[in-house]
Amino acid sequence: MKEVAIIGIGMIKWGELWEKSLRDLAVEAALKCFDDAGVDRVDTIYVGCMSSGLFNNQEHLASVVPDYLGQRFTPATRVESACASGGLAVRSAFLEVASGMSEYALAVGVEKMTDVDGGEATFGLATAADQDNEAFHGVTFPGLYAIMANAHMDKYGTTIEQLSQVAVKNHYNGSMNPHAQYPFKVTLDQVMNSTKIADPLRLFHCSPITDGAAAVLLVPVEKAKALNKPYAVITGIGLATDTIALCQREELYNLKVVEKSAQRALKMAGKTIKDVDFAEVHDCFTIAEIMVMEAIGVVEPGKGGPAVMDGLTALDGKFPINPSGGLKAKGHPVGATGVAQICEAVNQLRGESGQRQLKNAGTALTQNMGGSGASSVVHILEARS
């Protein structure tokens, strides 16, 4: 298997982007990535997108994206695994380069969620859950994560203050991210007094509905070395799936799919979590960040909440999590999220994150989740120059 490097990243400002179409978003992020990498053509394109069919009445992005990007005839593939579609697009691009099939592989994550109203967006997102056993009966994602939050609180004594502190931390980080949808700080009081969504989750415990895109360019490591500038290598990838329905799991207070995917990625990289300096993880709801901390081994099961309060995962903590602001502050255009996590990791590894630059950023972990922990993809990235 060839060693694979990332030589370009492309992030755009996320938000409610009424003036931009689905294809505009994908092209804008891809062109920024081309600029960053210094290329104007690629050998293959992977598009991560959860549901352009339901959100935009447009499937077949594997044709739309190369077409509008001026890459006619280029091989292209769309991959989907709900909110893990972006991470999966990067994994697929990795395999294409690692196998020797292609040299320049672009992975673009994109989602345009505001072309439909809020109810339709919630309906579309619910298709990431089990239609027969969950969504059809009316449960949506805030409800599913609320069930997990209650289970975690019941099992470990996790508190609403702890769930809220995740939002405070991530918004603080996001306030320094020019691409974030909500680049402002929030207080613990604001979070704890925000509108109730699904008990115990309040508005500020939930990631928003977002339009956005992100892109990364993968090449064999020899190509990266020749550029004489900092780059990142992907040394580990772990992918796992679990039961689509929450009701079919033995325990609701952990995320086994995250544990499996992290273990696989770390094993492939020949590392343990102690070798990792920071992480970008899937905080679709703040309870998810706490459960992911435990699943990837940053803390023991049940210790996630207290560790957040202690500042372990703060920007200046021992194991910073979501320096970008996470899904919470940066936004969550579902198919783009996994790619954006890798953009942030590479940006940190290259030492180019400005105000929110971490002091110690040699090895990163990214974790991107689908559904209520029904799929997870983890990447291990290392700085090289």
Add this chain to the structure above:
Amino acid sequence: MKEVAIIGIGMIKWGELWEKSLRDLAVEAALKCFDDAGVDRVDTIYVGCMSSGLFNNQEHLASVVPDYLGQRFTPATRVESACASGGLAVRSAFLEVASGMSEYALAVGVEKMTDVDGGEATFGLATAADQDNEAFHGVTFPGLYAIMANAHMDKYGTTIEQLSQVAVKNHYNGSMNPHAQYPFKVTLDQVMNSTKIADPLRLFHCSPITDGAAAVLLVPVEKAKALNKPYAVITGIGLATDTIALCQREELYNLKVVEKSAQRALKMAGKTIKDVDFAEVHDCFTIAEIMVMEAIGVVEPGKGGPAVMDGLTALDGKFPINPSGGLKAKGHPVGATGVAQICEAVNQLRGESGQRQLKNAGTALTQNMGGSGASSVVHILEARS
């Protein structure tokens, strides 16, 4: 890049399967494939599906399929490129094995299209066309292929008899296929007098709406050798994309995307079309089969229609096309079609196709198309024992 073999195929009876769900179909085909290969677990799963979001309100098949197949925690990925999703799933599984990431890679194609009514199915299928420039304005796929048919007739003098003979041939082949949705013969008169759909295309020039699934199992070639029974190797894969909208192509009487993908696959295999014995191609409309014949080089541009009348592509012709019955007779559950083409090719290469077995089946080509020629994936398969 490792050499990759196919050691298992799983086909089920296709049709309007009211009694089976999307997940039933995928699982049934996968289990038949497991039986054929003699395995009960895999390392990775690829699901090819065009639009379970619009047809079944269920995205995230990368979680649903391993879950219901008893393969909990198995890495899985859904790929989509409209009606080429199945072929693309096989290509992705190929890369996973070729790269060394996995050994046992299952590719399942599935589509359950009758959970919605005919109008909604047509709307769903139209999301494979350009939403902004085509579908939104009311054109659907029969209309797009009718435009291409008219252009081909105008340029080359292709006749309605020639378009009709493709259906006669494919239904004759399909009458011997126990998995076909419509396993019966039709006469030239029946085809030419069937209901007009979009001038010049009539009902029997169009493939149907179908529920179905198909699966194949890929492994490194050493694993296949150890089994001491006939198998197939994938020696070439070509993927290409073109403009999503028909109106942005220079010519409407050819399929450049098919030409590019076939050239790439043949080059990778170190072959020309003269080395290929037969093909399974994407006859979503009978004009498509004629245009694909020309694009892959079986005949010169414009000679497809006469060649069909001369019997070149008949079961006993010099270059049989669609021995399975093609999309026309076998049915077209869009995400499953590309995988089923490969099942038929492998079945023929193994000499196990019964009544419709070809005499000369050493090298096969499969061609799977997305949209109105906006994406195409071609595989070259060779018999080994």
